[in-house]
Amino acid sequence: MKVVKFGGSSLADAAQFKKVIQIIQADPKRQVVVTSAPGKRFDGDIKVTDLLIKYANATLAGKKNTYAADIFARYQEIGTGFDVDQAVLSDIQAKLVALPNKTYPNSDYLMAAFKAHGERLNAELFAACLNKLGTKARFIDPSEAGILLSDNPNGASILEETYANLAKLKFADEKLVFPGFFGFTKHSDIVTFARGGSDITGSILARGLHASLYENFTDVNAIYAANPKIVKNPIPISKMTFREMRELSYAGFSVFNDEAIIPAIQGQVPINVKNTNSPELPGTLIVPEKALSIKRPVTGITGSNRFAALYLHRYLLNKEVGFTLKILQILYKYGVSYEHMPSGIDDLTIIFDRNQLDDDTIHKMCHDIQITVNPDDMEWIDDYAIIMVVGEGMRARIGTIENIIRPLADHDIAVHMINQGASRISIMLGTRESDADNAIRYIYDNFFKTGKSTVAQLQASVDSPIS
Ligand SMILES: Nc1ncnc2c1ncn2[C@@H]1O[C@H](COP(=O)(O)OP(=O)(O)O)[C@@H](O)[C@H]1O
């Protein structure tokens, strides 16, 4: 049995729905389907999830608005394309209109419940369309399946008992259609994963239902060695390891959510990223480490601007017992987690995910650190990007770092931080945000376009799975 997830781009309108239904009908093993909310149909279009966020914000501000009608129009266009029963569309409309009238524990839960309806209504509609075209399908509500999440309304994580609940789910001769992105707390409130979280639902189901494969359909032919929006015509990656994908998605390969890899690893379910618009292509296969022996030094290069850093300098910092502890206690007090903390003898840089910090928290946290540890120098750096160069092959190779740094030096790109060794399969660099895209291009060119290696050679340097 395969779990098949379709992203918002694959379900954006009736024409995309038709392609998805053909894909499901082409393989009887595609039994469990996960849907996202309708995504962008063209450049400049608005995803239904973003419309729902506007709808929630307008509701919270007590403003009259037409978002329910705008959102319903998206579902109506799809439903009409399949001639689904009017009752199905009326139900979708009624649920959208009713959202502001429900009670929620607080505004964060209201936001989560609004957002979740993008996937919930799309899954209901998708099941109706499948039935209309003669494929028996059933919508499964996450509460019915026992998908239990933590009490963090817009960034929830899975509770382990979900897997025991999923094991009890009965399969008949029908497709099960699950909405991605959300689940329920133990108090029966709707909560969502972080953005892009429908990938996580697919991965949880693949683990919990013991799928042989998790197919993740999107709008690109493969995962490429660099983001195609940054590097022109990057080479596709035919196979990669779970660990490589985890590191690459963490720092910018948005094609697959970085948390989504974890249930697949725990269940050892391979993932196949494929294109809804060209399903005959093999896509990218993501497999356990033991199943792949990689000879190429670098598999992918990525970067992200979502970071910020706090630089601290104090002489003899290395000798002071408890220096880092005092700082961590301050972070704890403000509920802030850090991403990385490279240090030298007198220097420490703490790198944060900028999305979790507002200006007021930064100000208070820095003030507390200033008076508690009294550094000789301290600087908050908002203009901070992280570049990650990832490859299982770099474990066994000397000189990879030189091939990363040299092209940057040749093009006068300053490197603020290098972190090598903490992970054996990646090297992390800190740069200015404005340098990040060029840094990725120069490093990519140095590894993949040297003239020494053709695309065919690079592809051939990946062994076939050995188990
Ligand atoms: N290395 C990469 N390879 C392929 N796509 C990438 C990569 N890095 C970023 N992307 C982007 O990820 C997008 C697909 O992810 P997403 O928009 O979330 O799709 P979906 O709507 O199917 O979930 C691609 O269109 C591409 O722009």
Ligand SMILES: N[C@@H](CC(=O)OP(=O)(O)O)C(=O)O
């Ligand atoms: N619809 C949600 C969740 C999601 O995963 O979407 P997509 O599969 O289109 O990336 C979002 O936009 O964040």
